[in-house]
Amino acid sequence: MPRAAGRPFMALPGPTNIPEPILRAMDRPTEDFNSPAFEALAAGCYRDLKRVFKTDGTILCWASSGHGAWESTIVNLFRPGDAIVIPETGAFSTWWAEMAGLFGAEVVTLPGDWRSAADPDAVEDALRxxxxxxxxxxGVVHSETSTGVLSDVAAIRRAMDAAGHDALLMVDTISSLASMDYRMDEWRVDVTVGGSQKGLMLxxxxxxxxxxxRALAIAREGGSPRRYWSWQRMVDLGGDxxxxxxxxxxxxxxxxxxxxxxxxxxGLDNVFARHRRMADLVRLAVEEWGxxxxxxxxxxxxxTVTAVRWPEGHDPNAFRDSLRDRFNVAVSHGLLDLAGKIVRIGHxxxxxxxxxxxxLGAIEANLALDGVxxxxxxxxxxxxxxxxxxx
Structure with missing residues (x-):
């Protein structure tokens, strides 16, 4: 196959394209991570990540993907036999529940159709x-990357309050952080899970x-055996x-x-507004295509991601492959229950x-070429x- 000219166009729901200024900043020799200069750099990043999370709480980072951050929530907070409620909104809520179960937690799954948000009433009922x-x-996935569904975190917190239950609220923001409005402290979220490779453009x-x-205090007293994922160890070793x-x-x-x-x-509000405009353009085109x-x-x-259901008798994965081969454009495939049924467009x-x-021009041309x-x-x-x- 001849070389594809131009830059590959990343329309995946993560990882995203990395801007040139960020690439240039990373194009440097490895430095001493114990040096005062690096510690000052890291301290500034931790401080400013709080502005993105909209929290006065603690920010922790690991060398991992978002799945590692998920695992830290389980091992720091849960002993075998503890229960967790996870509304089913797609593949990532399913995998988070699966991970909790592997560590011995009792998972209360609130069934969903993978086309609708987490149901606050079902959460309230389970807690009552x-x-x-x-x-x-x-545990709630804010933006479910596998389905393109957004859940209302503030409504989930109100449901928990209405139930009079003291359960922690944990939210996965891996495909919404730094792209959509998220208010950790205002919505009284106890634990937020994020990753570097999406809205943070890394x-x-x-x-x-x-x-x-509150979450840190519970982790201090409970949880499962852990070392690498230990929140308290990171705080104790680092001081401020x-x-x-x-x-x-x-x-x-x-x-x-x-x-x-x-x-x-x-400006974060402008970032969120820009993402809304881009999403509206994608949704408009999809609906215009029928x-x-x-x-x-x-x-x-x-x-941040639009999932498009594919016409019967046509293979979305074949479309994805031909779009990449013809136009150097990468979109994503369906996962688990939606495998072979959707195409996911990241924006x-x-x-x-x-x-x-x-x-959108490349997608429309490819729809015609593939006879979709x-x-x-x-x-x-x-x-x-x-x-x-x-x-």
Whole structure:
């Protein structure tokens, strides 16, 4: 196959394209991670990550993906036999529940159709039934990357309050952090799970946790055997600055400094508004093509990933492959129950209208080339929207 000219276009829901300033910041020799200069760099990153999480709590990082940050929540907070409530919203809520079960937790799964948000009423009902107070936490995926569904975290907290239960609220923000509005302290979230490779515009490599004093106190008294994932050990070793467990990936922290500066220069509210505009363009094109959005309800659609249900008799994975081979564009596939049923289009990180319009043009051309049933005009509809409502 001949070389594909131009830069590969990343329309995955993570990892995202890495902006040039961040790439240049990481293009440097490894430095002493115990030096005062690096410790000052890391301290600034930890401090400014709090602005992204919107918390006054503690930020911790590991060399891992978001799955590692998930595992830290389980081993720090749960002993075998403790219960956790996890609303089923897609593959990632399913895998988080599976992980908790492997460590001996009793998982109370609230069944879902993978097309709708976590149901606050179902959470409230599950907590009211827990008269023995065995449920330690509720775990919710904010933006379910596998389905394009967005859950209302504030509504889940209100449901927990209505039940009068003292369970912790844990939220996975891996595909929403730094791309959509998230308010850890205002929504009284106890533990937030994040990662470096999506809205933060960095390479895969950092699992990130935000936690409040209540979660840290519970971890201090309980949990399962752990060392690398120990929240308390990181806090104890580091004093004012939580100690990175092992060798710190210094280049990623150098990139993070620039990524955070870019987010704050644009302004977080402007970042969120830009992601909404990009998502609206994608959803407009999909509906114009006559294809079906997986997320049923308009208010429950993520601004970072759109899942498109594929017409019967046509292979979404074959479309994904041909789109990559013809146009150097990468979109993602369905997972678990949605394998072979959807295409997932990512629209998060450092992107603008020009990039989205090019993406939609490539997708529409490939729909025609692959003979996928659709109505032409989705890309043109997006162009008209941009022309009539310039940013």
């Amino acid at each position: 039934k827990d008269t023995e107070r065995r449920i330690r936490a509720v 390479p895969t490599g950092l699992g990130i946790i935000g936690l409040n004093d 600055l939580p100690k990175f467990p092992g060798t710190a990936p210094t280049q990623i922290f150098s990139g993070m400094r620039v990524a955070l500066d870019m987010l704050f220069e644009e 294809l079906e959005l997986n997320a049923r309800h308009a208010g429950e659609r993520s601004d 998060l990180g450092d992107l603008n209208e020009t990039m989205i319009l090019g993406l 049933p659709h109505r032409p005009g989705g890309a043109q509809a997006a162009i008209k929207r941009v022309a009539s409502n310039p940013a």
